Amino acid sequence: MQKNNPMLENTERTELSSLGEFGLIKHLTQFIEIKNESTIKGIGDDAAVIDYKGKQTVVSTDMLVEGVHFDLAYVPLKHLGFKSVSVNLSDIYAMNATPKQITISLAISNRFSVEAMEELYAGFMMACAKHNVDIIGGDTTTSKSGLVISITAIGEAESDELVFRNGAKEGNLLCVTGDLGAAYVGLQLLEREKQIFLESPGVQPDLEGNDYILERQLKPEARKDIPVLLKKLEVKPTSMIDISDGLASEILHITSQSNVGCNLYEEKIPIDPSTYNMAREFNMDPTICSLNGGEDYELLFTIDAADFPKIKANPDITVIGHITASKDGVNLITKGGTSITLTAQGWDSLLKN
Amino acid sequence: MQKNNPMLENTERTELSSLGEFGLIKHLTQFIEIKNESTIKGIGDDAAVIDYKGKQTVVSTDMLVEGVHFDLAYVPLKHLGFKSVSVNLSDIYAMNATPKQITISLAISNRFSVEAMEELYAGFMMACAKHNVDIIGGDTTTSKSGLVISITAIGEAESDELVFRNGAKEGNLLCVTGDLGAAYVGLQLLEREKQIFLESPGVQPDLEGNDYILERQLKPEARKDIPVLLKKLEVKPTSMIDISDGLASEILHITSQSNVGCNLYEEKIPIDPSTYNMAREFNMDPTICSLNGGEDYELLFTIDAADFPKIKANPDITVIGHITASKDGVNLITKGGTSITLTAQGWDSLLKN
Numbered sequence: 001m002q003k004n005n006p007m008l009e010n011t012e013r014t015e016l017s018s019l020g021e022f023g024l025i026k027h028l029t030q031f032i033e034i035k036n037e038s039t040i041k042g043i044g045d046d047a048a049v050i051d052y053k054g055k056q057t058v059v060s061t062d063m064l065v066e067g068v069h070f071d072l073a074y075v076p077l078k079h080l081g082f083k084s085v086s087v088n089l090s091d092i093y094a095m096n097a098t099p100k101q102i103t104i105s106l107a108i109s110n111r112f113s114v115e116a117m118e119e120l121y122a123g124f125m126m127a128c129a130k131h132n133v134d135i136i137g138g139d140t141t142t143s144k145s146g147l148v149i150s151i152t153a154i155g156e157a158e159s160d161e162l163v164f165r166n167g168a169k170e171g172n173l174l175c176v177t178g179d180l181g182a183a184y185v186g187l188q189l190l191e192r193e194k195q196i197f198l199e200s201p202g203v204q205p206d207l208e209g210n211d212y213i214l215e216r217q218l219k220p221e222a223r224k225d226i227p228v229l230l231k232k233l234e235v236k237p238t239s240m241i242d243i244s245d246g247l248a249s250e251i252l253h254i255t256s257q258s259n260v261g262c263n264l265y266e267e268k269i270p271i272d273p274s275t276y277n278m279a280r281e282f283n284m285d286p287t288i289c290s291l292n293g294g295e296d297y298e299l300l301f302t303i304d305a306a307d308f309p310k311i312k313a314n315p316d317i318t319v320i321g322h323i324t325a326s327k328d329g330v331n332l333i334t335k336g337g338t339s340i341t342l343t344a345q346g347w348d349s350l351l352k353n
Numbered sequence: 354m355q356k357n358n359p360m361l362e363n364t365e366r367t368e369l370s371s372l373g374e375f376g377l378i379k380h381l382t383q384f385i386e387i388k389n390e391s392t393i394k395g396i397g398d399d400a401a402v403i404d405y406k407g408k409q410t411v412v413s414t415d416m417l418v419e420g421v422h423f424d425l426a427y428v429p430l431k432h433l434g435f436k437s438v439s440v441n442l443s444d445i446y447a448m449n450a451t452p453k454q455i456t457i458s459l460a461i462s463n464r465f466s467v468e469a470m471e472e473l474y475a476g477f478m479m480a481c482a483k484h485n486v487d488i489i490g491g492d493t494t495t496s497k498s499g500l501v502i503s504i505t506a507i508g509e510a511e512s513d514e515l516v517f518r519n520g521a522k523e524g525n526l527l528c529v530t531g532d533l534g535a536a537y538v539g540l541q542l543l544e545r546e547k548q549i550f551l552e553s554p555g556v557q558p559d560l561e562g563n564d565y566i567l568e569r570q571l572k573p574e575a576r577k578d579i580p581v582l583l584k585k586l587e588v589k590p591t592s593m594i595d596i597s598d599g600l601a602s603e604i605l606h607i608t609s610q611s612n613v614g615c616n617l618y619e620e621k622i623p624i625d626p627s628t629y630n631m632a633r634e635f636n637m638d639p640t641i642c643s644l645n646g647g648e649d650y651e652l653l654f655t656i657d658a659a660d661f662p663k664i665k666a667n668p669d670i671t672v673i674g675h676i677t678a679s680k681d682g683v684n685l686i687t688k689g690g691t692s693i694t695l696t697a698q699g700w701d702s703l704l705k706n
Contacts, residue, residue, distance in 0.1 A: 040409060044610070045518050046447035046595055047413035047508070054407055056393060060400035061490055061505060063458040067497040094399035105416040105503050137414055139503075144420040150458050150492075150503035152414060155400070165398050241399060257397070 014114035025140050027114065028121045032135050036100050038156065039134045048136035050101055055156040060091035066146030073197075074190045077116055079218045080149075081123020087244065088153035089131050090222040090297045094242035095164075097157035098227070101136045102128065105150040107143035131224055161236075163301070168239040168258035172302040174321040175237075175311065177226055179270040180247055181286055184293025185278040186210070186217030192282075212274045220297045226316070233310045237301035246294040249344035251321075252330060254302065261324035264342060266334045268320040291332075292344070367467035378493050380467065381474045385488050389453050391509065392487045401489035403454055408509040413444035419499030426550075427543045430469055432571045433502075434476020440597065441506035442484050443575035443650045447595035448517075450510035451580070454489045455481065458503040460496035484577055514589075516654070521592040521611035525655040527674040528590075528664065530579055532623040533600055534639055537646025538631040539563070539570030545635075565627045573650045579669070586663045590654035599647040602697035604674075605683060607655065614677035617695060619687045621673040644685070645697070 019027055025043075034042050041049040050057075064070060064084050072080075085102060092099040104124060108117065128135055133153075168174075193205040207214060223242075230237065239258055241250045247269070255262050271286050279286040290296075302323055303311065311317045321333075330342045372380055378396075387395050394402040403410075417423060417437050425433075438455060445452040457477060461470065481488055486506075521527075546558040560567060576595075583590065592611055594603045600622070608615050624639050632639040643649075655676055656664065664670045674686075683695045 040512075041517065046444040046593075047411040047450070047506075049448070049515060050410045050412065051512070052410070057403045057405070057410060057507075058400040059403065059454070059456060059490060059505070059507065061456040061458050061492055061503075063460055063492045063494050063501070063503060065460045065494055065496055065501070068460075068495050091399040095402070097400070101412070103412060103414040103505060105414050107416055107418045107421075107501060137412060139414055139416045141416050141418055142421050143418055143501075145498040148416070148418070148460060148496075148501050148503075150414075150416060150501075152412075152456060152505040153400075154410075154412065159393075159404070162402060164394065 012115055016108070016110050016112065016114060016117070019114060021140060024114070024117065028117055029135070031125070034134050035132055036134050038100050039136055042134060042136040043138070048101070048103070050136070050154065052156040056159050056162065058092055058095045058097045058155045058157060058162070059152065060088060061150065061152040062088050062091070064149045066148065071194070072147070073194050075218060077119035078123040078126070081120040082127045082219055084149045084151055085124055085127035085133070086220050086222040087297060088151045089127070089133065089224070090242040090244070092153050092155035093223050093227055094240050094299055095155070095157065096161055096227050096230070096237065096240060097155040099131055099133050099153050099155040101134045101154045103136060103152045104138040106138070106140050107148040108140070109143045109145065109147070112147070131222065163237045163240040165239050165241050165254050166257040168254050168260050168302040168323045170260055170323055170325050171305055172238050172323040173305055173308060173319050174251070174262060174264065174300070174302055174323060175317050175319050176243070176247070176270065176298055176300050177223055177316055178296070178298040179272045179275065180243065180296050180298060181271050181279065181289035181293050182213045182216035182275040183220060183295035184289045185275050185282065185284070186213035187295070188282050189213065189278060190217065210274065210278065212272060213278055217295065220295065222297055223299050226299050229314070229316065233314070235303055235307045235310050237303050240299060240301035243296045243298045243300055244294055246292040246344065247300065248291040248342050249294070250300045251342060252344050254300070255330050259326050261326050261328040262321055262330045263324055264321040264332050266332055268318060270318045365468055369461070369463050369465065369467060369470070372467060374493060377467070377470065381470055382488070384478070387487050388485055389487050391453050392489055395487060395489045396491070401454070401456070403489070403507065405509040409512050409515065411445055411448045411450045411508045411510060411515070412505065413441060414503065414505040415441050415444070417502045419501065424547070425500070426547050428571060430472035431476040431479070434473040435480045435572055437502045437504055438477055438480035438486070439573055439575040440650060441504045442480070442486065442577070443595040443597070445506050445508035446576050446580055447593050447652055448508070448510065449514055449580050449583070449590065449593060450508040452484055452486050452506050452508040454487045454507040456489060456505045457491040459491070459493050460501040461493070462496045462498065462500070465500070484575065516590045516593040518592050518594050518607050519610040521607050521613050521655040521676050523613055523676055523678050524658055525591050525676040526658055526661060526672050527604070527615060527617065527653070527655055527676060528670050528672050529596070529600070529623065529651055529653050530576055530669050531649070531651040532625045532628065533596065533649050533651060534624050534632065534642035534646050535566045535569035535628040536573060536648035537642045538628050538635065538637070539566035540648070541635050541637070542566065542631060543570065563627065563631065565625060566631055570648065573648065575650055576652050579652050582667070582669065586667070588656055588660045588663050590656055593652060593654035596649045596651045596653055597647055599645040599697065600653065601644040601695050602647070603653045604695060605697050607653070608683050612679050614679050614681035615674055615683045616677055617674035617685050619685055621671060623671045
């Protein structure tokens with residue numbers, strides 16, 4: 001883990017103070033190329049200018065704080081940059097829209113080197129290249145302690161393409177993309193190896209054979225492909241949300257905003273075998289990891305039951321439940337057939353730290 | 354000062370943990386009303402939706418970090434909220450555009466109470482009401498240490514109304530709104546009284562009679578009126594920027610991006626008498642306070658010399674210099690008639706802390 005820690009770096013180190021604010025920004029942003037016609041003016045003025053020529057604009061923002069959302073003891077800065085952008089773009093895809101621009105604000109302390117910031121920016125730019133998104137502005141400032149990353153993502157959609165959280169209707173099918181819980185068990189693995197490293201620095205971390213769950217935690221992919229796929233399949237979801245806080249929390253957002261109930265079937269929740277096995281190794285219930293783990297950045301959506309034939313053969317989409325009347329509540333139907341009221345356990349616990 | 358410090362508050366205190374993330378957000382945003390037709394969807398989904406119906410969109414973002422940009426020992430949270438929004442909107446006005454929406458991301462620790470966050474939000478909303486701006490989204494997360502505020506401001510303009518930094522031409526007049534340096538000497542005064550308070554907690558701060566410079570520091574006003582005034586006067590600036598880092602730094606941005614030189618006349622720089630007197634009390638040169646102090650949030654712009662008759666009678670606009678050829682450099686012509694090359698001293702020093 002040591003080599004990923006910017007504070008322990010033994011390689012070349014250029015102090016941030018050698019460049020200053022404007023020098024640092026210029027240095028980090030020098031290779032940014034504008035890719036979208038809608039970006040009229042990028043970095044370098046009081047504000048950026050965009051023009052979607054009559055389409056609607058969607059805007060989402062997220063803040064990532066060192067020690068809360070990431071631990072630089074095991075998160076490489078390039079991965080962190082990639083993930084920071086991805087989690088923001090995920091919100092734009094969850095609107096069934098296409099992200100086009102981002103702004104990036106950073107609070108950094110002088111324990112970071114210019115090289116460390118280059119790594120972080122390389123991650124930002126890798127994600128932007130993947131999603132064809134322009135970096136159009138930001139702010140770089142000092143921090144007295146940890147690293148803070150705040151990203152605002154902007155995207156476009158025709159107004160009739162947008163999908164909100166509040167459109168789920170009784171009888172709709174509840175669908176999810178990909179599989180769930182991997183990012184959470186990946187985090188548990190990284191935390192375990194960090195503890196071992198702290199107790200016995202000579203011991204090499206044992207991460208072998210766990211590429212999938214580690215990648216899901218360290219380098220999640222926003223589902224750029226899903227809005228495209230749905231359009232191709234001629235399916236417009238009635239509601240949609242991305243899974244950042246865990247399946248349970250997101251289902252509760254949709255049902256509460258749509259004023260409906262839901263039956264979620266435990267046996268239908270897609271869980272990768274490697275997630276399942278690692279959860280068992282930690283004596284955790286894989287279902288609970290999926291429900292409450294979060295950070296999967298898959299899309300959860302509801303569709304009209306008549307659209308089922310269009311999606312049923314697709315390996316990327318799993319039907320996990322159906323929408324009921326509000327009075328029937330939001331329930332998890334367990335593998336044993338028991339119905340349990342679904343509750344969310346998310347970020348709230350953090351504030352109690 | 355004591356009563357402004359959220360850590361020392363003796364009044365009612367509700368713990369953040371009693372509400373949780375979603376409860377806190379709901380509590381703080383419950384009174385937000387959408388004012389603009391262009392705000393199609395505000396808080397409550399993965400992203401907000403806006404529609405400027407063919408106009409161009411301008412986007413700017415700023416991050417404010419506790420201990421770097423503000424000191425809660427003497428900054429009331431309501432003022433901080435107001436200022437955080439104002440400094441962002443200032444960037445939109447500097448594009449000659451109209452701000453319409455903002456997103457607000459916060460990193461907060463549990464040393465803050467719900468009441469403290471209500472104060473901060475009251476400040477956000479006061480600034481938004483003043484500028485007719487909608488809060489359309491954000492993120493609220495925990496911080497392991499200080500308070501971090503990241504705001505993205507979004508505005509609209511017809512493409513032919515926008516003013517960039519790079520349009521200044523030889524022979525143009527350099528103009529500034531309002532007066533300069535007050536925010537900086539206001540900060541010096543607050544810092545002095547804080548030191549006295551720390552050394553002798555029984556001594557009441559001596560802030561009497563300094564309302565103007567204190568207000569300029571604690572509750573700066575973004576110049577909403579200037580784009581409106583310029584339109585009325587039928588003057589379109591050739592370049593424009595807001596003064597956040599100090600007059601010198603902003604002049605250098607305009608001249609470098611416009612590839613021109615500039616002569617700035619010391620005697621023309623507008624300085625309020627209270628700024629002048631307080632600077633003298635601190636044995637500081639009032640001109641230096643204006644050049645390097647920053648945080649004035651006035652607008653600096655260049656106009657065609659032919660437009661001079663239109664602005665010359667306006668008490669809010671002062672001509673402080675003129676644009677020259679690039680080869681002539683960027684110079685301060687002192688009251689004694691000496692020409693000195695202008696250099697910027699801004700944020701850079703912070704990174705060396």
